[in-house]
Amino acid sequence: MPDDVLDTKLLEACLRLARRHQGLTAANPSVGTLLVQFDDHVPIIVGRGITAFGGRPHAERVAIDEAGEKARGATAYVTLEPCAHHGATPPCAQALIDAGVARVVTAWTDPDQRVNGKGHAMLLEAGIELSQARMEVVRRDLSAYLTRKSHNRPHVTLKLAVSADGKLGVAGKEVPVTGVLARSVVHRMRAQADAIAVGSGTLAADDPDLTCRLPGLETRSPRRFVLDGQASMAPTSRLARTAMQVPTTLVTAQPVLPEALTELGVTRLAAELHDGRIALPEMLEDMAADGVSSLMVEGGAAVAQSFLASSLVDSLALFTAPTVIGKEGLASPVCLDTVPNEFRLERSLTLGHDQLDLFFKV
Numbered sequence: 164m165p166d167d168v169l170d171t172k173l174l175e176a177c178l179r180l181a182r183r184h185q186g187l188t189a190a191n192p193s194v195g196t197l198l199v200q201f202d203d204h205v206p207i208i209v210g211r212g213i214t215a216f217g218g219r220p221h222a223e224r225v226a227i228d229e230a231g232e233k234a235r236g237a238t239a240y241v242t243l244e245p246c247a248h249h250g251a252t253p254p255c256a257q258a259l260i261d262a263g264v265a266r267v268v269t270a271w272t273d274p275d276q277r278v279n280g281k282g283h284a285m286l287l288e289a290g291i292e293l294s295q296a297r298m299e300v301v302r303r304d305l306s307a308y309l310t311r312k313s314h315n316r317p318h319v320t321l322k323l324a325v326s327a328d329g330k331l332g333v334a335g336k337e338v339p340v341t342g343v344l345a346r347s348v349v350h351r352m353r354a355q356a357d358a359i360a361v362g363s364g365t366l367a368a369d370d371p372d373l374t375c376r377l378p379g380l381e382t383r384s385p386r387r388f389v390l391d392g393q394a395s396m397a398p399t400s401r402l403a404r405t406a407m408q409v410p411t412t413l414v415t416a417q418p419v420l421p422e423a424l425t426e427l428g429v430t431r432l433a434a435e436l437h438d439g440r441i442a443l444p445e446m447l448e449d450m451a452a453d454g455v456s457s458l459m460v461e462g463g464a465a466v467a468q469s470f471l472a473s474s475l476v477d478s479l480a481l482f483t484a485p486t487v488i489g490k491e492g493l494a495s496p497v498c499l500d501t502v503p504n505e506f507r508l509e510r511s512l513t514l515g516h517d518q519l520d521l522f523f524k525v
């Protein structure tokens with residue numbers, strides 16, 4: 164196998180390791196590291212590391228500790244540039260240098276201002292051979308972290324479930340559009356997101372839970388945000404009643420929340436209004452500052468339209484169902500044949516009678 168192909172395969176193995184802790188490393192990205200010795204081009208893995216639960220220790224430290232003396236002369240494969248800063252832990256670039264690693268292969272640069280090329284520079288200065296692969300699949304996996312660090316806002320996924328006649332549902336009542344398989348995929352997406360947002364109209368019409376109810380993943384429900392300029396959330400709504408179990412925040416221009424909501428544990432995120440609507444860029448900046456790296460937007464039509472119109476959608480999860488809703492339905496801002504040009508189809512899945520098309524902004 165040519166060496167560059169082997170490098171790619173080993174970075175892909177690091178990526179699979181990193182996925183095990185995705186969503187479990189707080190505001191830190193989940194990074195994967197392999198320390199590899201070569202016996203006549205045959206790789207022998209001497210150390211494995213994943214960013215630990217909660218974000219520390221970092222992946223490189225874990226791998227170096229496992230390898231011990233075998234790290235000397237090894238090649239380190241890392242999904243993200245090793246850190247260069249003295250934060251809660253000493254710099255990983257220095258740890259790799261001290262461990263006597265001969266070569267480092269990374270898959271993406273760390274945009275954290277304290278790193279951003281400095282980790283790579285430290286390795287080169289120490290005489291270590293460095294290869295930077297810039298793998299697209301790694302960028303996808305790290306997209307939440309990269310978006311927050313580079314743009315100061317969470318990565319936004321807009322989820323829409325559209326009927327065969329291009330409708331999202333009916334105003335004021337809950338109408339199931341997709342089937343049970345599609346719904347489990349939505350729950351898995353929720354488990355992978357830090358937060359979920361809906362408009363107050365969706366809340367009033369559907370009284371949703373917005374939790375992950377997949378067996379074994381019940382504790383992975385994201386934080387819930389309701390875009391509710393007037394703080395009109397009913398204290399009897401499911402979200403309000405379960406706010407003590409799953410953090411629930413009203414994004415509102417009202418200076419204080421009604422006491423009934425505060426008593427139930429609902430919190431407030433102060434919003435600015437532009438033309439009577441919540442200013443999304445400022446809201447996203449506040450969410451990012453609060454550690455939200457990935458946000459799933461689940462409805463309704465007006466909220467979806469606002470995110471699209473502000474160019475704040477990074478990926479689009481478009482579920483299409485054979486259900487026909489009819490004239491009284493609310494038109495979806497996007498259907499399969501009207502996806503804006505800036506989105507590229509990444510993957511299509513058949514889910515029973517429904518279909519999921521996943522798009523990423525190019």
Ligand code: AOF
Nearest residue numbers: 194214221222245246250251252255275
């Ligand atoms: C690495 N390896 O496994 C991870 C890194 O608060 P600290 O000190 O833990 O630093 C957080 C930063 O560390 C984070 O913003 C990112 O730049 C880097 N994450 N770096 O070398 C890792 N998770």
Ligand code: ZN
Nearest residue numbers: 221246254255
């Ligand atoms: Zn580090």
